[in-house]
Amino acid sequence: MALKVAVLGGGNGGHAAAADLTNRGFCVHMYEDARFAGNLQKVFETHEITMAGAAGNAVVKIDMVTSDLKEAVEDVEFIFVAVPAFAHDVYADKLSDIVKPGQTVVVLPGTFDSLIFWKKFREKGVKDVVVAETNTLPYATRLQGPGSTLIMSLFNPLKLGVMPACKTQETLEKLRPFYPALEAVESVIACGLSSLNPIIHVPGCILNAGRIEYAKGEFFFYTEGFTPCVARTTEAIDKERIALLDSFGYESDIVAHGVGGSVVTDDIGEAIASDPNFAKIKGPADTGNRYYAEDIPYGLAPWAKLAHAMGVGVPVIDSMITIGSALLGYDCWEKGHSLQDLGIEGMTKERLKEYLETGC
Known part of the structure; x- marks a missing residue:
């Protein structure tokens, strides 16, 4: 059966x-x-x-x-x-x-x-x-x-x-x-903290917001929107994510190694360009798309909230959430899940790691 x-x-x-x-x-x-x-x-x-x-x-x-x-x-x-x-x-x-x-x-x-x-x-x-x-x-x-x-x-x-x-x-x-x-x-x-979407979606969405609104979906996000400055911003976010992983003593790898096609590279722009599947992807059509509405308040924002609680600086991530709030017209810090929602508010790093291991 x-x-x-x-x-x-x-x-x-x-x-x-x-x-x-x-x-x-x-x-x-x-x-x-x-x-x-x-x-x-x-x-x-x-x-x-x-x-x-x-x-x-x-x-x-x-x-x-x-x-x-x-x-x-x-x-x-x-x-x-x-x-x-x-x-x-x-x-x-x-x-x-x-x-x-x-x-x-x-x-x-x-x-x-x-x-x-x-x-x-x-x-x-x-x-x-x-x-x-x-x-x-x-x-x-x-x-x-x-x-x-x-x-x-x-x-x-x-x-x-x-x-x-x-x-x-x-x-x-x-x-x-x-x-x-x-x-x-x-x-x-x-x-x-190994999630791909907040890293590879949010910088391109914010830095291409005008183009996305104008194109209304007729926009190849990765081939047209993933320019060198977008790639550099993506890698800056990735460094902050890795710093947070490092603070817990967890293993990490750069985002360029988690995406891409036949080319093995440390450059996220090159990794994206090497995968023909990325070239097929159009959109988003507007700021209501999940690349904005999900990946900023429910993706990057929880990372930042955890980083702040653990004393890890994430200024580029913070800026993406703040600018994203202005673009979307609502507070992405408040809309997404809080550490209280996750059941980990007020925990020290040591207590949090114990909770994650044992469940209690």
Whole structure:
């Protein structure tokens, strides 16, 4: 009998994960909130997703497509959460009432938000449930239309943080059948600080804001927008991220080594230019896009808040968040998740590392 998994979310990541895992022989329960189910009407009616690209070309039949969350996660061991960061607290709250001992919740990606799930589960008295997060979606992917997903590439390596970290090795072994490229890092904080999107999206979005608004989507973000000055700003942000990782004693690597194609280089501009998949990506079309609305308040801002609490200076990251707030017309410092939301406010570095290791 095929192993059952739940994929929560009907966007780019949810479609890709549901299609890929089904195509590889897993029994998938795909969930989308009833408020957004209309966007998946074709998938609800047919249970079919057409997939193309790096994970294969096929029309797959999803075993279950539902707007009943309890039904979706019933009798599954692994729950993959592929929804925007602003919805993580909502899903954490909903799942806290229905998860069962022995289940593993994986946030794709997390950017620290596995801590929100862990905090909520503890508050509700949930026991024997592991929460993990990846540093990015497993796929570079875009929806091509209703029930149609293009998977341009698969991220390798795909980093994994586990809460509590003492469960890392056993969780990694359980999840490897789904994503063989998984590599464990020291904690969910280490994983969140390895997230690619805030680094490679935000500088280009802020420094190209006028062009993005004018082009309304007819703009190749990486080929037109990733100029030398954008690359230098990206690398400056990356240095601050690495300084924060270093302050915890965690391993780190520069962002140029985590992206790109056939060229191995320390230059992020060269790494981006070497991957033909980046050349295909258009947009964003406006400042409402997730490159702005998610990656600034829910990506960079939590990094900065943690850095401030740990006494690590991140002036370039700070400037991106402040300018981003002016561009978006709301305070990105306030909109994103706080250290209190994550359950780690007021912790010293030593106490935080203990909490990450033991979960308590």
